[in-house]
Amino acid sequence: MKADPKGVLTGEHYLDGDHACTEGALAAGCRFFAGYPITPSTEVAERFSARIPHVGGIFIQMEDELGSMAAVVGASWGGKKSMTVTSGPGFSLMMENIGLAAMMETPCVIVNVQRGGPSTGLPTMVGQSDMMQARWGSHGDYEIIAISPASPQEAFDYSIKCFNLAEKYRVPVMFMMDECVGHMTEKVVIPNPDQIDVEPRRLTKKSPKDYLPYEPNEDLVPDMIVAGDGYRIHSTGLTHDERGYPAMKPEVQEKLVHRLVDKISKNADKIIELEEDQTDDADVIVMAYGITSRVTMPAIFKARKKGIKVGFIKMITVWPFPEKRVRELAKKVKAFVMPEINLGQVALELERVVSGKAGVHHIPHAGGWVHDPEDIYKVIVEAAK
Amino acid sequence: MARTEIRVSGFGGQGVILCGYLIGKSAALKAGKQATLNQSFGPEARGSACSAQVIVSDEKILYPYLTQPDILICMSQEAYAKFEPELKKDGLLLVDEDLVKDAKSRDKIKLYKIPATRFAEEIGRKIVLNIVMLGFFTAVSGLLDKEAVRSTVETSVPKGTEELNLKAFEKGFAYGSELLKSAPTAGKKKKAAVPA
Numbered sequence: 001m002k003a004d005p006k007g008v009l010t011g012e013h014y015l016d017g018d019h020a021c022t023e024g025a026l027a028a029g030c031r032f033f034a035g036y037p038i039t040p041s042t043e044v045a046e047r048f049s050a051r052i053p054h055v056g057g058i059f060i061q062m063e064d065e066l067g068s069m070a071a072v073v074g075a076s077w078g079g080k081k082s083m084t085v086t087s088g089p090g091f092s093l094m095m096e097n098i099g100l101a102a103m104m105e106t107p108c109v110i111v112n113v114q115r116g117g118p119s120t121g122l123p124t125m126v127g128q129s130d131m132m133q134a135r136w137g138s139h140g141d142y143e144i145i146a147i148s149p150a151s152p153q154e155a156f157d158y159s160i161k162c163f164n165l166a167e168k169y170r171v172p173v174m175f176m177m178d179e180c181v182g183h184m185t186e187k188v189v190i191p192n193p194d195q196i197d198v199e200p201r202r203l204t205k206k207s208p209k210d211y212l213p214y215e216p217n218e219d220l221v222p223d224m225i226v227a228g229d230g231y232r233i234h235s236t237g238l239t240h241d242e243r244g245y246p247a248m249k250p251e252v253q254e255k256l257v258h259r260l261v262d263k264i265s266k267n268a269d270k271i272i273e274l275e276e277d278q279t280d281d282a283d284v285i286v287m288a289y290g291i292t293s294r295v296t297m298p299a300i301f302k303a304r305k306k307g308i309k310v311g312f313i314k315m316i317t318v319w320p321f322p323e324k325r326v327r328e329l330a331k332k333v334k335a336f337v338m339p340e341i342n343l344g345q346v347a348l349e350l351e352r353v354v355s356g357k358a359g360v361h362h363i364p365h366a367g368g369w370v371h372d373p374e375d376i377y378k379v380i381v382e383a384a385k
Numbered sequence: 386m387a388r389t390e391i392r393v394s395g396f397g398g399q400g401v402i403l404c405g406y407l408i409g410k411s412a413a414l415k416a417g418k419q420a421t422l423n424q425s426f427g428p429e430a431r432g433s434a435c436s437a438q439v440i441v442s443d444e445k446i447l448y449p450y451l452t453q454p455d456i457l458i459c460m461s462q463e464a465y466a467k468f469e470p471e472l473k474k475d476g477l478l479l480v481d482e483d484l485v486k487d488a489k490s491r492d493k494i495k496l497y498k499i500p501a502t503r504f505a506e507e508i509g510r511k512i513v514l515n516i517v518m519l520g521f522f523t524a525v526s527g528l529l530d531k532e533a534v535r536s537t538v539e540t541s542v543p544k545g546t547e548e549l550n551l552k553a554f555e556k557g558f559a560y561g562s563e564l565l566k567s568a569p570t571a572g573k574k575k576k577a578a579v580p581a
Contacts, residue, residue, distance in 0.1 A: 014410040014420075184449055185406065185422035187413040297447040373448060 003027050003196035007055050015188045017155040017181040018043035021111060022051065023190060024159025025083055029198050030109070031057030032080040034071035036064050036090060039123045040179040041113035044085040065090040069097035069110070076106045077235065079201070079226035081163055085111040087179075088121055091130055091137070098172050099138030102260065104235045105170040105214070105222065107201070109162045112174060113182040114290075114341075116367030126179040127367035128290055129342035134174040135319050141257050143264035145271055146174040146319040148290035152186045158316060164199035165271060169263055170221050176318065178341070180291040180370060201226075208232065213244040214256075220263035264320055273316040274325065278304075282311030284383045285329055286337045287350065289315040291370055296339055299376035308384045318346060326353045335359030335383040339371050359383060387442060389528060390451045393518075394436040394468050395460030395484075400515030404458070405437025407519055407537055408529070412441045415533035421446045434463050441528060456526055458518060459485050460501070479522055481514070497525050497564055504556050513553035516542075520557025525565060531558060 007026035015023070022044050025033075033048045049059045057080070062068040068084045075082040086094060091112050101108055114130050116122030130137075134146045145165050149155040159175060166173040204211050204223035208231045216222050222242075225231040234244035239256055241247040264271065279285055284303075288296045293314040303310045311333070315322070326336075335358050338347040347362040354360050361383045365371055393405040402424050412420035423438045438451045456477045459465040465485040472478060474492035482488070482498035490496040499521045505514040516538060523534045535554055542550040 012414050014413055180449060183423065185409060294447050294449065
């Protein structure tokens with residue numbers, strides 16, 4: 001399906017990442033926004049509120065982040081593509097209902113323009129330290145999808161991708177931006193609507209008589225209905241059977257929780273997007289995401305000039321983690337290097353996957369600023385030894 | 386031109402960020418260059434120190450922040466005191482001469498002064514001082530074509546204020562061009578390459 005022209009601001013713009021994210025959401029067909037303003041994500045909400053009267057849809061400034069996330073879940077079941085945006089403490093407040101969205105298999109997008117933490121931390125300054133919270137911040141076992149952009153153009157492009165994946169896998173997708181990308185202004189090219197692919201809601205083709213709300217398809221994802229369209233529907237945060245009714249039995253729990261995890265992990269090859277550069281004959285591979293993937297490049301160029309064989313993997317998707325690809329490469333390379341603006345959240349996952357087959361060098365940064373490329377260069381040199 | 390780093394500075398309310406935004410937008414959308422804008426300001430909306438950081442390059446901009454500015458525009462005393470020391474030794478320094486009283490040129494820095502606020506008042510509204518400054522910057526730096534910046538001003542300012550803003554732009558540009566005639570090297574200087 002192609003994008004609805006009403007939401008697409010075709011042309012060349014000079015936009016910051018937050019505004020570009022909103023335009024991506026509108027292009028993807030998002031027509032419901034509930035949120036509570038918080039720096040550095042407020043501009044996403046601000047632009048949505050200004051644009052939505054022209055596009056047609058709903059913007060609500062909620063009483064808090066708990067309510068915001070609940071409204072997003074409700075609106076999605078009402079048939080609208082829905083989103084919220086937050087940062088720092090607001091992300092923590094959304095966690096309970098993000099778990100509800102995961103359990104009810106509700107397509108929705110949560111944008112987190114990351115700032116330094118914990119707690120109130122650095123409201124106006126960059127961080128990437130919510131990556132593990134994005135993955136498992138709510139209680140229970142579940143998997144989500146997380147994507148990080150490195151520029152305003154990517155904030156537009158991958159915002160669309162977030163909505164498409166949310167619909168396809170009926171899962172909350174975390175758009176893990178950061179303050180630097182959010183507040184950075186660059187050229188953003190918005191294509192014509194007929195050049196933008198948009199994933200529609202996967203609505204059932206079955207009759208109301210035959211429809212079971214949680215009966216999975218081959219890809220492990222069940223088809224949806226729109227509440228009020230004449231189908232009997234029951235959806236709950238309690239462990240439920242294929243009818244959607246509470247069934248608190250270990251065997252139902254076993255089946256349901258495995259499917260919630262498997263629908264992401266078994267489709268990982270289709271979900272994961274990486275940009276690889278010179279990884280085939282590399283001695284050292286640097287992996288990075290978000291703004292850090294950009295700041296890493298000068299270090300890689302410098303190392304290559306000095307004759308070090310450095311490969312680079314820019315992670316567009318961070319979760320699910322590219323386990324398969326990393327395992328392949330771990331057999332061939334000396335070491336992996338991962339800079340990130342936290343104390344090693346994704347790097348620890350990298351270490352787990354590499355599992356001693358190669359070296360893993362973290363380059364932690366507590367936040368407030370991006371890495372100095374020189375610091376990354378030094379670690380590459382060390383890793384190549 | 387590998388990479389030119391520009392800091393526009395002053396206090397909140399002067400249109401410092403807009404001035405930086407228009408430089409970046411002209412470069413990115415009208416001059417076929419890469420341009421990254423970042424901004425920083427104090428918690429207050431008006432009166433506090435603020436600055437816009439623009440990087441203009443022919444190549445992809447990887448490191449998004451300034452490392453050492455090639456060009457510094459100062460529209461307040463506080464901004465001058467804070468940011469002048471970081472300007473490159475052969476950099477370009479532009480000041481509003483009524484707001485920065487003691488501007489001096491050290492090393493090989495080229496200093497150009499303009500009474501931008503006074504000109505803006507003469508044109509009719511003090512708030513267009515940032516656009517006077519933008520015209521002045523365009524003339525003196527030679528970084529971007531006049532038409533690229535002028536047309537960006539025309540299409541970016543609020544409807545109904547185009548004439549006022551273009552007048553401000555032309556005033557700053559004309560004043561800068563005149564100054565250049567007495568020191569003709571400034572606009573044509575070769576930019577030193579900065580690592581990406």
